[in-house]
Amino acid sequence: MKVSVVGAAGMIGRKLVERLASDGAIAGTRVSSARLIDAIAPSTPPACSFPVACQTIDIAAPRAGSMILEERPDVIFLLASVVSGEAEADFDKGYHVNLDGTRALFDAIRQAHDASRGAFRPRVVFTSSIAVFGAPFPEEIDDEFFATPLTSYGTQKAICELLLSDYSRRRFFEGVGVRLPTICVRPGAPNRAASGFFSSIIREPLAGKEPILPVADSVRHYHASPRSAVSFLLHAASLDLTRLGARRNLTMPGLSVTVAEQIEALRAVAGDVAIGRIKRRPDETIERIVAGWPRRFNAERASSLGFKAETDFKDIIRAYIEDEHVALAA
Amino acid sequence: MKVSVVGAAGMIGRKLVERLASDGAIAGTRVSSARLIDAIAPSTPPACSFPVACQTIDIAAPRAGSMILEERPDVIFLLASVVSGEAEADFDKGYHVNLDGTRALFDAIRQAHDASRGAFRPRVVFTSSIAVFGAPFPEEIDDEFFATPLTSYGTQKAICELLLSDYSRRRFFEGVGVRLPTICVRPGAPNRAASGFFSSIIREPLAGKEPILPVADSVRHYHASPRSAVSFLLHAASLDLTRLGARRNLTMPGLSVTVAEQIEALRAVAGDVAIGRIKRRPDETIERIVAGWPRRFNAERASSLGFKAETDFKDIIRAYIEDEHVALAA
Numbered sequence: 001m002k003v004s005v006v007g008a009a010g011m012i013g014r015k016l017v018e019r020l021a022s023d024g025a026i027a028g029t030r031v032s033s034a035r036l037i038d039a040i041a042p043s044t045p046p047a048c049s050f051p052v053a054c055q056t057i058d059i060a061a062p063r064a065g066s067m068i069l070e071e072r073p074d075v076i077f078l079l080a081s082v083v084s085g086e087a088e089a090d091f092d093k094g095y096h097v098n099l100d101g102t103r104a105l106f107d108a109i110r111q112a113h114d115a116s117r118g119a120f121r122p123r124v125v126f127t128s129s130i131a132v133f134g135a136p137f138p139e140e141i142d143d144e145f146f147a148t149p150l151t152s153y154g155t156q157k158a159i160c161e162l163l164l165s166d167y168s169r170r171r172f173f174e175g176v177g178v179r180l181p182t183i184c185v186r187p188g189a190p191n192r193a194a195s196g197f198f199s200s201i202i203r204e205p206l207a208g209k210e211p212i213l214p215v216a217d218s219v220r221h222y223h224a225s226p227r228s229a230v231s232f233l234l235h236a237a238s239l240d241l242t243r244l245g246a247r248r249n250l251t252m253p254g255l256s257v258t259v260a261e262q263i264e265a266l267r268a269v270a271g272d273v274a275i276g277r278i279k280r281r282p283d284e285t286i287e288r289i290v291a292g293w294p295r296r297f298n299a300e301r302a303s304s305l306g307f308k309a310e311t312d313f314k315d316i317i318r319a320y321i322e323d324e325h326v327a328l329a330a
Numbered sequence: 331m332k333v334s335v336v337g338a339a340g341m342i343g344r345k346l347v348e349r350l351a352s353d354g355a356i357a358g359t360r361v362s363s364a365r366l367i368d369a370i371a372p373s374t375p376p377a378c379s380f381p382v383a384c385q386t387i388d389i390a391a392p393r394a395g396s397m398i399l400e401e402r403p404d405v406i407f408l409l410a411s412v413v414s415g416e417a418e419a420d421f422d423k424g425y426h427v428n429l430d431g432t433r434a435l436f437d438a439i440r441q442a443h444d445a446s447r448g449a450f451r452p453r454v455v456f457t458s459s460i461a462v463f464g465a466p467f468p469e470e471i472d473d474e475f476f477a478t479p480l481t482s483y484g485t486q487k488a489i490c491e492l493l494l495s496d497y498s499r500r501r502f503f504e505g506v507g508v509r510l511p512t513i514c515v516r517p518g519a520p521n522r523a524a525s526g527f528f529s530s531i532i533r534e535p536l537a538g539k540e541p542i543l544p545v546a547d548s549v550r551h552y553h554a555s556p557r558s559a560v561s562f563l564l565h566a567a568s569l570d571l572t573r574l575g576a577r578r579n580l581t582m583p584g585l586s587v588t589v590a591e592q593i594e595a596l597r598a599v600a601g602d603v604a605i606g607r608i609k610r611r612p613d614e615t616i617e618r619i620v621a622g623w624p625r626r627f628n629a630e631r632a633s634s635l636g637f638k639a640e641t642d643f644k645d646i647i648r649a650y651i652e653d654e655h656v657a658l659a660a
Contacts, residue, residue, distance in 0.1 A: 091500065134576065146476045148495065148577050155496040159489045165478065166485040170421065246464065247478050 001029045004068050006059055006105070007079030008036035009043070011186065012127070015323075016077060016230050021045035021052075026075065027238030037068055038080065060101035065108025072112070075123045075237045076173075078102065084131060085193060087153035098156035102126070106163055110172040121173055124164065125236045128179040128249060130222065132158040135292040143251060143301045150292060161249040168248050176236040176244065181254030181297075181309070184223040185320035194289045198223065201259070202266055202317055205274040208329030214283035217260040220295040224254040225319045228309045235307055243305055253309040255316065256296035265313035269321075270328055331359045334398050336389055336435070337409030338366035339373070341516065342457070345653075346407060346560050351375035351382075356405065357568030367398055368410065390431035395438025402442070405453045405567045406503075408432065414461060415523060417483035428486035432456070436493055440502040451503055454494065455566045458509045458579060460552060462488040465622040473581060473631045480622060491579040498578050506566040506574065511584030511627075511639070514553040515650035524619045528553065531589070532596055532647055535604040538659030544613035547590040550625040554584040555649040558639045565637055573635055583639040585646065586626035595643035599651075600658055 003020065007013045013036075020031055022045075033051045036042035039058045057064050059080040068076065080101065081087075087094025112120045133141060134150035147158045164175035186199040190211070197214055198221060204211035224232075232252050257265075267275045299307070310316045320326065333350065337343045343366075350361055352375075363381045366372035369388045387394050389410040398406065410431065411417075417424025442450045461484035462477040477488040494505035516529040520541070527544055528551060534541035554562075562582050587595075597605045629637070640646045650656065 144476050146474050147492075149492070150499065150576060152496055152500070155492050158492050162477075162479070162485050162488050162492075166482055169480065170482070246480060 001026060001031050001075060002071050002073045003031055003034045004037065004071075004073040004076045005034065005042075005079070006037045006068055006076065007081065007127075008054075009038035009040040010079055011188070012180075012183070012226060012229050012233075013038065013042070013077075013079045015226050016079070016233055017042070018045050019230050019234065021048040024049045026234055029238070033071065035068070035071060035073065037064070058097070058101070059105060060097045064101070065105050068105060069108055069112050069120075072120055073122055075125065076105075076109075077233055077237070078105065078124060078126045081127070082153070083193070084129075084151055084153040087156065088151055091152060094152050094156060098153065099159055102160045103163055106167050106172070110167065110170075113172055121171065123237055124173045124175045125233050126160060126164050126175060126177045127233070128157045128161050128177045129154065130179055130181055130251065130294055130297070132161065132179065133294050135294075137294050140296045140298050141251070141294055142298045165246065165248045169246055174241055175248050176239060176241075177249030178232050178236050179249060179251045180229055180232070181222045181224040181252055183226055183229055184316060185225070187226070187320070187324045194286050195221075195293075197286070198259075198262070201262060201278050202320065205266060205277040206270055206321070206326055206328055208277070210277045210279050212279050212281045213259065214281060214286040215259065215290055216282070216287070217263065218258055219287075219290055220256060220258045221290070222254045222256050222294060222297055223313070223316060224252060224309045225316045227319045227323055228252075228254075232307055232309075239305060247301075250302040250305070250307070251297050251299045253299040253303050253307055254297065255310050255313060257313050262313055265317055269314055269317045274329075331356060331361050331405060332401050332403045333361055333364045334367065334401075334403040334406045335364065335372075335409070336367045336398055336406065337411065337457075338384075339368035339370040340409055341518070342510075342513065342556060342559050342563075343368065343372070343407075343409045345556050346409070346563055347372070347382075348375050349560050349564070351378040354379045356564055359568070363401065365398070365401060365403065367394070388427070388431070389435060390427045394431070395435050398435060399438055399442050399450075402450055403452055405455065406435075406439075407563055407567070408435065408454060408456045411457070412483070413523070414459075414481055414483040417486065418481055421482060424482050424486060428483065429489055432490045433493055436497050436502070440497065440500075443502055451501065453567055454503045454505045455563050456490060456494050456505060456507045457563070458487045458491050458507045459484065460509055460511060460581065460624055460627070462491065462509065463624050465624075467624050470626045470628050471581070471624055472628045495576065495578045499576055504571055505578050506569060506571075507579030508562050508566050509579060509581045510559055510562070511552045511554040511582055513556055513559055514646060515555070517556070517650070517654045524616050525551075525623075527616070528589075528592070531592060531608050532650065535596060535607040536600055536651070536656055536658055538607070540607045540609050542609050542611045543589065544611060544616040545589065545620055546612070546617070547593065548588055549617075549620055550586060550588045551620070552584045552586050552624060552627055553643075553646060554582060554639045555646045557649045557653055558582075558584075562637055562639075569635060577631075580632040580635070580637070581627050581629045583629040583633050583637055584627065585640050585643060587643050592643055595647055598644055599647045604659075
């Protein structure tokens with residue numbers, strides 16, 4: 001099985017590649033080669049049983065499609081995106097990369113299908129986002145709730161979901177759209193995303209640092225670990241598509257918790273000293289932004305198709321500690 | 331008020347222009363000029379109190395945007411579309427006109443906004459379609475049901491709805507998306523659209539002809555007259571947008587009736603002889619296509635915003651007879 005990972009240098013992309021390298025297979029089928037593509041130079045995982053080629057190219061560049069498809073991959077993981085904040089700040093760049101870049105790749109696959117080399121209908125696993133939903137919401141969002149995004153990023157993801165479904169219906173490829181919950185705990189330095197505190201209130205105390213919590217403890221949100229995100233993508237790559245039908249985009253299972261529940265889980269895993277490091281500094285701007293975000297999903301369809309996420313926030317914290325080799329601060 | 335009608339040569343476009351010419355105003359505001367644009371040469375209505383300019387250009391042509399916007403219209407009615415069957419048969423043409431053409435116009439408005447001529451934020455009334463919905467459905471579709479189109483046409487309309495919302499949220503223009511029910515009774519010759527029989531079983535008997543009914547009498551569908559469609563567009567052009575919020579696309583009210591109820595209404599209006607002309611010839615292909623169509627909507631939101639449609643199919647037939655000056659066949 002030949003695999004292409006588009007957006008291989010991002011946080012989820014790197015973890016996906018590490019997992020592919022360590023498993024050497026997807027759902028029992030051996031990976032024979034991988035091509036890693038990103039606008040930032042991707043790096044080859046250290047121990048890997050299959051050949052890996054790395055290429056640095058923007059998904060929206062004219063030749064990106066033919067480079068991604070050169071070896072006619074069986075599975076394409078499409079993770080490349082301009083992130084939410086940047087897509088909002090730079091309208092043209094967001095649409096250029098997140099919409100035109102994705103569509104150009106979809107069209108390149110379609111055109112490869114018609115070529116003299118014969119049928120070509122790869123599995124395309126597309127990472128979408130719960131940002132396709134915009135307030136007001138019901139308390140719990142079900143699988144048939146409509147997409148009314150309130151950001152350009154969410155709009156671009158919702159449009160790509162529609163394209164993915166139509167191109168799949170037309171049999172140009174076999175698309176599966178994976179709507180990721182907010183990923184928590186994100187490793188690395190704090191970033192300035194409005195959602196950053198959901199991770200930093202866990203990650204920073206474990207490192208002996210003092211994160212700022214800008215919202216009330218009662219704020220509820222919907223999370224999955226990076227480990228679960230990778231498992232979603234791999235499951236989508238091997239899913240029996242006869243069970244999917246025409247509706248190709250799935251809200252992933254996740255864990256709906258309040259900030260208070262996050263903090264209690266941190267106490268259970270790392271003790272009172274850790275949670276004492278969290279500094280409460282209410283920030284009206286962030287509170288207003290977060291108030292427009294979904295709080296809870298009933299991801300029944302994805303669950304029935306075998307997608308699995310954590311059901312206890314302590315497991316999300318433990319996954320972070322294990323996967324990032326965190327030595328707990330005293 | 332300066333008005334542009336893009337798609338002015340189509341059936342709804344022509345009726346909209348006739349209504350503008352006869353009213354001379356939209357919701358009490360005088361129309362000062364109109365520009366009619368279509369890929370097929372539009373024609374000026376006979377009696378008209380304001381100057382009308384006609385232009386023949388494809389909406390997807392490079393200069394279309396600047397031609398449409400030349401006089402900085404206050405209201406743009408965007409009706410131009412490749413129809414459903416053609417968008418399905420010609421993938422590239424459908425996306426080129428219905429998606430790229432619409433987006434190019436949206437971008438032309440955005441760029442005109444930034445130009446030295448000052449702020450430009452016209453009302454954009456976009457005609458969408460209930461084709462954004464795809465089976466399976468609940469028996470009645472509410473305003474928050476998700477869009478999972480099963481045609482490329484429906485996909486293109488759903489994508490344009492998302493763009494309309496995002497461009498409106500960004501304050502590039504003031505968009506309102508109007509999801510039309512199936513338009514019935516369509517005037518003119520029978521066409522080969524799968525939905526054509528809904529109109530022909532009314533129109534043809536009134537003209538003394540014998541239409542074919544290819545589905546069971548129990549088939550239920552969702553209709554509005556051309557007259558209502560025009561009233562929807564005009565109401566959308568003058569609607570108080572503070573009542574609309576961020577959710578810019580509205581399923582229009584319509585009338586959900588079975589074929590049997592259509593036929594009974596025809597009997598009430600035109601008698602037993604008329605309905606005796608309908609020939610039942612079940613067609614499995616058409617039955618299968620129609621089975622995937624929505625049957626009933628609860629268009630609560632549009633109704634609460636003042637959009638109105640017929641509530642009795644006899645009124646739909648009478649509107650056809652009046653508007654098309656039909657002399658009933660003996």
